[in-house]
Amino acid sequence: MELILGLVFGVIFGSILTFARVIRYEKQISAVLLKDMTIIKFMFSAVLVGSIGVNVLYQMGLISLHLKPMMIGAIVVGGILFGLGWAMTGYCPGTSVAALAEGRIHALFAILGMLVGSMIFANLYPYLKPIIEFGNLGKITIYQYFNVSPYTIIAILAIFAIGMFYFFETKKL
Amino acid sequence: MSMKERVLNPYIGGILVGILAILVVYLTTVLIGDTKFFGTSTTFVKMAGLIEKFFVHDLSNQYYEKVKLTIDWQFMFVIGIFLGALISSILSGSFRIELVPPIFRERFGNNFILRAVFAFVGGFFVAFGARLADGCPSGHGLSGMMQLSLGSLLAVIVFFSSAIIFANLIYRSRR
Numbered sequence: 001m002e003l004i005l006g007l008v009f010g011v012i013f014g015s016i017l018t019f020a021r022v023i024r025y026e027k028q029i030s031a032v033l034l035k036d037m038t039i040i041k042f043m044f045s046a047v048l049v050g051s052i053g054v055n056v057l058y059q060m061g062l063i064s065l066h067l068k069p070m071m072i073g074a075i076v077v078g079g080i081l082f083g084l085g086w087a088m089t090g091y092c093p094g095t096s097v098a099a100l101a102e103g104r105i106h107a108l109f110a111i112l113g114m115l116v117g118s119m120i121f122a123n124l125y126p127y128l129k130p131i132i133e134f135g136n137l138g139k140i141t142i143y144q145y146f147n148v149s150p151y152t153i154i155a156i157l158a159i160f161a162i163g164m165f166y167f168f169e170t171k172k173l
Numbered sequence: 174m175s176m177k178e179r180v181l182n183p184y185i186g187g188i189l190v191g192i193l194a195i196l197v198v199y200l201t202t203v204l205i206g207d208t209k210f211f212g213t214s215t216t217f218v219k220m221a222g223l224i225e226k227f228f229v230h231d232l233s234n235q236y237y238e239k240v241k242l243t244i245d246w247q248f249m250f251v252i253g254i255f256l257g258a259l260i261s262s263i264l265s266g267s268f269r270i271e272l273v274p275p276i277f278r279e280r281f282g283n284n285f286i287l288r289a290v291f292a293f294v295g296g297f298f299v300a301f302g303a304r305l306a307d308g309c310p311s312g313h314g315l316s317g318m319m320q321l322s323l324g325s326l327l328a329v330i331v332f333f334s335s336a337i338i339f340a341n342l343i344y345r346s347r348r
Contacts, residue, residue, distance in 0.1 A: 002205045006246040009197050010253015013190065013211065017254070018261035019179065020186025025274040032333065032340040041183040042190070043314055049191025050319035054198055058320075063198045063208045068307045068317055070324035078305025079328055081298045083335020087343055089295025090274065092310045093303060094213040096296065097251055098258035103270045109289040113296020118214075119221035120297075121304040125236035132305065142321045153321050165184070 073134030210316035
């Protein structure tokens with residue numbers, strides 16, 4: 001059941017990504033060159049809708065959360081390396097797989113690079129632990145950190161996102 | 174004879190993904206008793222581990238033991254993304270064999286080998302960075318942000334800031 005659900009939801013997710021064109025190298029590179037904000041519009045719309053549903057379901061006790069820990073050292077160092085790689089390859093892990101399916105043969109090399117990168121990471125993991133554990137604040141949400149209601153954070157996020165969308169549309173980005 | 178591509182407005186696409194995420198967390202909790210979120214980068218570790226295991230039989234590796242080298246929800250989700258993109262790109266008319274993408278061609282010429290090297294080295298850093306940060310734009314950017322996770326907010330800010338700096342260094346030609 002778990003596997004069938006994974007496959008079905010993956011097909012739907014991959015289809016939406018493809019029709020919205022966010023899997024493309026052009027869209028990802030143009031976003032970080034601040035020329036075409038398609039992927040930012042897509043991502044923030046998804047986060048806004050998703051965050052309302054996820055938090056309502058969680059407050060009702062219908063689902064559990066799977067928070068990733070706030071590890072300052074690992075996220076900053078990993079994030080910088082990720083950004084370098086993303087700018088070079090123009091794909092993140094999810095979009096590389098979809099781009100290959102769309103006929104973008106060069107995405108295959110991105111996938112191979114990701115497999116090698118994962119393998120090297122797994123083998124270096126014991127030595128990387130000091131960085132990973134540096135500044136670990138544990139599994140914490142934004143609203144717990146600031147001691148407010150989750151809906152306050154969602155409201156701030158909504159105002160920020162809508163302001164940003166308005167800016168993008170007036171500037172035709 | 175180019176047919177007009179069928180495309181989805183990014184806001185509508187995003188809203189659909191938000192609704193899909195809500196359905197996924199709810200239905201997985203009800204049907205399999207465990208809440209599942211979107212994610213992709215752990216699957217690359219599993220694939221790498223399965224390949225390594227094929228060559229090294231007595232493989233002992235802490236990280237592979239941590240992520241467990243099994244075919245799970247996320248592994249099938251990634252296979253689903255491939256199949257969904259394949260079907261949709263044919264339906265939308267966007268399927269096209271491409272060796273060098275246009276922006277790359279403009280900056281570095283129509284050089285497939287150079288593009289392959291960039292894609293490979295970039296892919297290496299993407300995976301290494303995502304593992305260190307414990308997530309990628311799916312795991313942190315979508316799932317983590319929807320849960321309002323503090324670490325995911327930091328990750329998204331660092332991912333974009335870093336990519337903006339490096340992309341401008343790489344693609345903006347100095348005159």
